[in-house]
Amino acid sequence: MRAVDLSLRLLQALDAVAAEGSMTRAARTLNLTQQAVSGQIRQLERVVGAPLLERRPTGIELTAAGQVVLKQGAALLSSARTMVAEARLAATGRPDPLRIAFKAQSTAHFMPAVEAALRERAPDLELRPISSHTLPDEIDALISGRADAAFLWLPIGDDPRFTIHPLLPEDRWVALPPGHRLESRTSLSIADLADVPVVGPRDGMPPAVVDFWFIDPRPDGTRAHFGPQARTPEECLHLVAAGHGCWIAPASTVTYFAHPRLTWLPLVDAEPNVLALIWPKHTVHPMLPLLVEETRRTLTAV
Template sequence: MIDLEVRHLESFIAVAREGSITRAAERLYLTQQAVSAHVKHLERALKVTLLIRTHRGVVLTPAAEELVAGGRAVLAEVAQLAERVRKIAHERTGTLRLAFCPYSMTLFAAEVAEAVETMVPGLTVELASVRTPREELALLDAGDADAAFMWLPIGDVGLRYAPVRTDKRAVALPADHRLADRGRVTFADLADEPVVCPDMFTSPEAERHWIADPRPDGTPAPRGPRVAQIEECFLMVARGRGIWLAPEPLARWAPAMNIRWVPIADADPVDLAVVWADRAADDLIATMIAEVRTLVGEPIDGIDRVA
C-alpha cells in the first residue's frame, strides 16, 4: 500500500495553490524545510516528480496537476468523515439505565455515570440501586434497566457480560475470632467454620462459588445460617453464628465494629462485570465498558461473553 499521509498531501496542495514553498509554509505555519520534506516524501512514495523548482517559485508537472485535483477531493472526504465521526461520538442523546447493588458500588457507579456522560454529551445515565443481584436480573429482564454491575458468576441467565475489574476475596470474622488478627488465612484455616449464606444468589452455581463449595481439597463447605439480606450477614458474623466470604471491596463498606475482614490467600479472585440484555444499545454499552476499564486501569481479556 502506498504510504500517503494527509499532512503531506495538505502541504503539497498548499504549495500548488501558492506556487511557492515559502508562501505555503507561511500559510501552514510550518518551516520551509518541513513543507519541502513533505513534498519529497510524496514524490518518493508515488515514484514521480511533482515540482520543478525555478528561481521564481515552482512549476507543477502533469502528475502534480492530477494529484492536486484528486488530493483536494481526498482531503474534503477526510474532513467530512471526521465530522461524521465527531457527530456520532459527541451528539448521541438518550438515557442509559444502570442497576447496581449499593454495597461498595455506590461511589463507583456514580463515578462511572459521570465519566460516560462526559464522554457522550447529551446522554443521561440513570442509576438504580437495588438490594440483591436477583433484583438486578429482574430489572434487566423487564427492560427497566439497560445494564448492571454484577460479580461473576451469575449462572446461565441468557445475558451478555464483559468483565471490567478483578477483586480479591476476603472473609468476615467476629472481632474475637481466633483468626481475626491474622494478616491472611487459607481455606484450610476455615475448614470447620460454617458459612453464612445470603438467599440472594442468581443460580446454584453462583451460590456454590460464593461459599467456596467444595473447598480446594474437595471437602464440602460447612453451611451456616441462611439469611435474606446482606445486612443480616454482618449480624450473623458479629454474633458468632458463622463466617462470610465476599469480595474484598465490601470490607471498605462494612462497619468495622465487631467484625474483622481478613484476605483469603488461596481464594480465586472474582470478576466484576457489566451485564446487559440484547435490547441495550451496543454502542453505549461499549462506551461504558471502555470508560470503566479506563477508570479502573485494569485491562481484561474478553470483551463480550454470554451468561
C-alpha cells in the same frame, strides 16, 4: 425471490423458549399465555419450513434449524432495537436514559468517576442508577426491562440471555465475629475455614453461584459448612457480628461496610471475584459502548 413475512415477535418467542427451556417459563417472561407462545413458534416454523424445537426428558431443545434461526434472529432483534434507539436519538437529539442496576458496595469506588467522564463526553446522557441487593434482583431488572445493563459479580449461572463483559478481579476477604479464634491472624486460607459456618444468600440462587461464593466443595473435597441465610450485606454483617459464622465477600465490600465489631482478613488461596457489566443480548442501548469504554479507562486508573 420469495417474500418472507417475518415478525420480530416470532423471533422473540423462540429466543425466550431457548433461554428458558420451557414454554411455560418463556410465556411468563414474555407476559403471554403458553398457548400464544406455542402459536408463535408454530407460525415461525411455517415461515422457515422446518421444525425448530424438539421436546426431550430434560426439556425443550433447539433443532439444527432452530439453532440457525436463533443465531440469525438475535442479530435481527439487536439491529431492530438499535435502529429504534438511534432513530429516537436522531429525532430528539437526546438519548434515552441509560439505566444501570448495581450494588453500591461493588461500584462506589469507581462509578462517580465514570459518571463524571460520561457527562463530559455525552452531556445529554442521563445515567439512571437502580440500586439492588442480590443477583436475582439485578437479573430481574434486566429481564423486566427496568434496567439496560447491570454491574454484578460473576458467576451468574448458565444463562445465555446476556452479554457478559468482565471488568475487574478482586481478592476475597472474610468477615469474622468478635473474639473468633482466627481474628489474630493476618490472612486466612480456605482450609482455615473448615469448621466455620459461612453465611449468605442461597435460596433463589443458581447452584453454580452458591458453590462459588461459599467455596463448596472445598479444594480437599470436603463440603462447606452452611450458616444461616441472609439476603443483603447488612444482614450478613449482622449474622457475623452475632457470632453465627463468617462471610466471604469481595475486597471492595471491606472498605464500604466498615463495622466496629468485625475483623476482616484476606483469603489468600481463593479464586478472585470478577465484577462484570452485563446486558440482554437483544437490548443494546446505543450508549453502552461508551459506558464500557469509560468504565475500563477509570478502572485502569484506580
